Amino acid sequence: MTINKYQGKTKEEAIEKAKKELGPGAVVLNVKEIKPKGMFKMMKSITYEVTAAMEEKEAFAASPAKPNAAVARDGINLAADEEIPFSGLTGGGGPMIAAPQRAGSMKTEKSNEGLEKRLENLSNILEKQLSADSAKPEKPVEPQQPANSEGLQFVKMLYRTLLENEVNEKYVNQIMDEAEKILRSGSSVDYILSNVYQKMILKFGQPSVIDLNGKKPKIVFFIGPTGVGKTTTIAKIASRYKVEKEKKVAFLTADTYRIAATEQLRVYANILDAPMNIIYSAEELNAAVERAADCDLIFVDTAGFSHRSSSQCDDMKKLIQGLDEGYEKEVYLVVSATTKYRDLLEIADIYKEIADYKLIFTKLDETTTYGNILNLRLYSGAKLAYMTTGQNVPDDLEEFDTQKIVKQLLGGRAN
């Protein structure tokens, strides 16, 4: 893994620099605001320092099966208090380490507190590690004492926390894989945490939102099951582009199954003083896009459909694939963070038939377990784009904040 720091006048500028040097797959581990210091600080502006990483290809490949590795299961049996085989710690046939007690005991609460503090302090930990690494490139791990018991407890706690947050067991094993080697070399708890954190950030990948650098207009489709928040999310994103970025936007809706659905979008279009049209076919889509050719962005709302309705699935495919090739499009699959794991996998598969998509997770305010976000990202290979945290338009929308979600998955505070 290569890690470096990059500075810029804006966060985006610093990320661009990172991508130039590390490649397009570079991911941001940490963002730091640097406030100007000294006599003339009033005249200087804030700059941003981004810590970015790039993992070598082979390191990212699925970890090879271990002798005692857990057989990847489709679902996670959180009810079971059985032993959790931790692939990394079994060491070729050695005893498995039992999963520590679930939340509730005084001890767990106390150690969770420690974990939260450490996560708050993660920037400093990363910083320290970076300078240690560059000082001693040959020896990435600083030995302290052989396989310390504090480290072992800590690894167990991280393992349990990820499972409690419903990260799929096979991904937990992949993430914790390296922790064992680091633990054996007697590294500090902070070092283990920062390694696990970095690994998770790399698994999430760099989020990717609407790209306005290409040809105008950009046609942006929103697909996904009924009631997940497609229309509301369109209103939130469109409002950001119109009000904050002063872009010209237009709306189209292919959700003709419910009258209320078109009316809902019309209300938002009126508020934003943007044109809105109903389309029934690819021909109508192309005609409407042509009429709105002077817009920067054309948002297309669609109807959700049941997993089993193949005719509706075909209609949607025809619509999206029927857009004239001269236009640039992006497709976003909108899913709720409250949806069950198995249903999410099914949704990911069905909508993959329609188009390649990026992911928007809604309703993060309605759950505290975010493991499915990582599960779906890894299952589908799709990039994460946005997340929404409530019903308010446009406020409850953020570009996907990987660092925040990873910290929370590792036991950090929800805020």
Ligand SMILES: Nc1nc2c(ncn2[C@@H]2O[C@H](COP(=O)(O)OP(=O)(O)O)[C@@H](O)[C@H]2O)c(=O)[nH]1
């Ligand atoms: N709590 C919560 N509710 C949301 C969020 N996004 C959308 N909703 C609500 O979910 C319901 C369905 O949203 P809608 O946009 O009509 O979903 P669609 O059928 O996918 O277009 C509405 O009541 C929205 O206000 C969110 O992030 N959090």
Ligand SMILES: [Mg+2]
């Ligand atoms: Mg809708």
